[in-house]
Amino acid sequence: MRKLWGRASSSNVMKVLWTLDELGLPYERIDAGGAFGKTKEPGYRAMNPMGLVPTLQEEDGWALWESNSIARYLCNAHAPDSPLYPRAPRARAAVETWMDWTLGHVTSPMVTIFFTHVRLPEPQRDWAAEKKAREDAGRLWKIVDAKVTGQRFLCGDDLTLADIALGCWVHRWFALPIERPDLPKLAAYYEALKTRPGFVTHVALPLE
Missing domain, CATH: 1.20.1050.10 (Glutathione S-transferase Yfyf (Class Pi); Chain A, domain 2)
Incomplete structure (x- = not known):
C-alpha cells in the first residue's frame, strides 16, 4: 500500500489527498508534521531532506516530496489519460x-x-x-x-x-x-x- 506522510490539516497534504481521491488510488495516510513530529527523524529525512510534509512513499519504498510534483507524478504514473493533467x-x-x-x-x-x-x-x-x-x-x-x-x-x-x-x-x-x-x-x-x-x-x- 502506498503511504502519504502528513497531517490532514496541511494545505499541501490536502492537495495530494484530493488528487488521490480523484484518481481512485488507494493509500494509507500517516500523521506527520506539526504536533505529530516524525519529520526530523532520520528515516523521514532520508525520504524528504526538507523535513516537511507531504511525502509520498510508493509500495517499493520509492519516495517523492513537494505536493505539486506528487500530484503530477500520480497522474503520469497511474492515470496518464486523466483530464486532471491533460497530455496536449x-x-x-x-x-x-x-x-x-x-x-x-x-x-x-x-x-x-x-x-x-x-x-x-x-x-x-x-x-x-x-x-x-x-x-x-x-x-x-x-x-x-x-x-x-x-x-x-x-x-x-x-x-x-x-x-x-x-x-x-x-x-x-x-x-x-x-x-x-x-x-x-x-x-x-x-x-x-x-x-x-x-x-x-x-x-x-x-x-x-
Missing part, C-alpha cells in the same frame, strides 16, 4: 501555469492571512501585515474571478490539477473571517469546487 502540450502548459502562479503568488499572502487569524497567538499577530496581505490577495483573486467567467474551472469545464493546487486557498479565502471584495464568479467557482467529493472531504474543512 498547450493544455498541460495552461494547467502548470496556474499551479506555478498559485505557488509563486497566491500562497504568500494567503499564508499571512491564515496564520494571523488561525495559527498565531494574539500577541504575535501583525495586523498591518495582514491588511497588506489581504489587499494583495484581493487583487490576485480578481484575476481568478475574470478567468472563470463563462467556465466552471480554471482551465475550462473539466477539473484539473490547477484547481487542486488553488482549491485550498479558495476555501480559506471564503472561510476566514475577513472582508473580501465582491467577486461573484470566484464565489461560483468555489461552489463548483464543492461538487467534488475529494474537495469536500479533504479541503472544505473547519480551519485549524
Whole structure:
C-alpha cells in the first residue's frame, strides 16, 4: 500500500489527498508534521531532506516530496489519460501555469492571512501585515474571478490539477473571517469546487 506522510490539516497534504481521491488510488495516510513530529527523524529525512510534509512513499519504498510534483507524478504514473493533467502540450502548459502562479503568488499572502487569524497567538499577530496581505490577495483573486467567467474551472469545464493546487486557498479565502471584495464568479467557482467529493472531504474543512 502506498503511504502519504502528513497531517490532514496541511494545505499541501490536502492537495495530494484530493488528487488521490480523484484518481481512485488507494493509500494509507500517516500523521506527520506539526504536533505529530516524525519529520526530523532520520528515516523521514532520508525520504524528504526538507523535513516537511507531504511525502509520498510508493509500495517499493520509492519516495517523492513537494505536493505539486506528487500530484503530477500520480497522474503520469497511474492515470496518464486523466483530464486532471491533460497530455496536449498547450493544455498541460495552461494547467502548470496556474499551479506555478498559485505557488509563486497566491500562497504568500494567503499564508499571512491564515496564520494571523488561525495559527498565531494574539500577541504575535501583525495586523498591518495582514491588511497588506489581504489587499494583495484581493487583487490576485480578481484575476481568478475574470478567468472563470463563462467556465466552471480554471482551465475550462473539466477539473484539473490547477484547481487542486488553488482549491485550498479558495476555501480559506471564503472561510476566514475577513472582508473580501465582491467577486461573484470566484464565489461560483468555489461552489463548483464543492461538487467534488475529494474537495469536500479533504479541503472544505473547519480551519485549524
